[in-house]
Amino acid sequence: MSGLAIEVNGLGKTFRLHTQGDVEIQVFRGLDFAVRFGECVALHGPSGCGKSTLLRALYANYAAGEGSIRVRHRDGWVDMVAAEPRAILDVRRHTMGYVSQFLRVIPRVPALEIVAEPLRVRGVDPADARRHAGDLLARLNIPERLWSLAPATFSGGEQQRVNIARGFIAPMPILLLDEPTAALDATNRAIVAELILERKAAGTAIVGIFHDAEIRNRVCDRTFAIEPFKVAA
Amino acid sequence: MNATDRPLLRVERLTKRYGERFACQDVSFDLWPGEVMGVVGESGSGKTTLLNCLSARLGPDGGRVLYNTRHQGMRDIYETSEAERRLLMRTDWGLVHQNPRDGLRLAVSAGANIGERLMAVGARHYGEIRQAATDWLGRVEIDEARIDDLPRAFSGGMQQRLQIARNLVTRPRIVFMDEPTGGLDVSVQARLLDLLRELVASLGLSVVVVTHDLAVVRLLAHRLMVMRQGRVVESGLTDQVLDDPQHAYTQLLVSSVLQA
């Protein structure tokens, strides 16, 4: 696999805050870029330039106002800007994983189940999914006594590692990572870097935000700079 | 044709008036097998009226509700006979009321509340019915030892779980829920939500769930429809509508929620 995984054309995003005097926040416009399988691209630019916004748009968590985001899915392409909810959910289930900056905890659900879920929704036997989840949590140094607890009480770094395990457990062809190592110590940062490199070697297309230059240099093949919004002439 | 090639429910320009006032106006959507759709909006925005129209309990003034029947394809539920409709209600559709007392029979035992639904679709073997009731009490986390107790003696959360078991025991294809966690303590709500999430996913149910609680749809619904004054103002993927709302009313709704 070395073909195109993601193709973005003319992507624009403006937030309109209707409840705050109709303020417009013009984040970016006219973005074009492509990502191939087996390649890791870092989004780059100053704070507030729209890195997280772009990543969320790729996942269809934010609605892009203009342009298209074509994603290689099954035997065809899906435009994440225009597709129906059920098509997007199918992409998320089988093609595209997203590690958000913070874990969204679900009350009462133990860490092990949170991590196993992406495998279970793909039809993997629950016991196998749990075993796999345990292996990954162990690799990320989450002690076994925490596996059966809901992560609401976990430390920031522990929650982030649960989030990473959840994002990496299924063999997604495309992975989106929003500062996956921000709350981690050096040992765990190195483990996450290894995980990323393994996935890349397996042909996964990765788009990420990495504030840590050392990690970025180690895992990324190139960077994509988000240009400040320019008003059309 | 594969069952998943067609929506289970197709709603076309559904309209219901009370006198001069539109309780719901021009509502259209498709619901696909296995899809959970949330409907949110302030009280009086037409959510329950919509649910009643969808579940064949309130004839609309305009528009159609088409249901993909097992044997005859898409049928307008308001053009089928009363008998057909009642059969669908017993076999294919479930209805979870906000107040479990509206969905349960309080004067008969918990076991009978579940068994009754099975008997309505033809089950006759006492041992099997009792076994199914026992299994379902377990699935909704009610102690089997309570099988002969009256629901009156149950807590609100237990009553709600019993109502869910009574609905799901006949394996409906679509379930309509009206504020399923309304009126429950927060800790009880969390448990019920988790249970619903698990059941809906494992049974592959299609669900329309009406609520004013955004946390409920965040956890349960794939898609979201936002209603205001009887109209749909915005709809789409649940997390997109909640995290990047486009319409002024949705932005107000989302920004009014206190972050716990």
Ligand SMILES: Nc1ncnc2c1ncn2[C@@H]1O[C@H](COP(=O)(O)OP(=O)(O)OP(=O)(O)O)[C@@H](O)[C@H]1O
């Ligand atoms: N849901 C939202 N509603 C309104 N505005 C938003 C929303 N999300 C982001 N923004 C705005 O979009 C702009 C870009 O934000 P974004 O979080 O993408 O920046 P970033 O490049 O990831 O910054 P950082 O490096 O600080 O994480 C900011 O002005 C932000 O306030």
Ligand SMILES: [Mg+2]
């Ligand atoms: Mg960011």
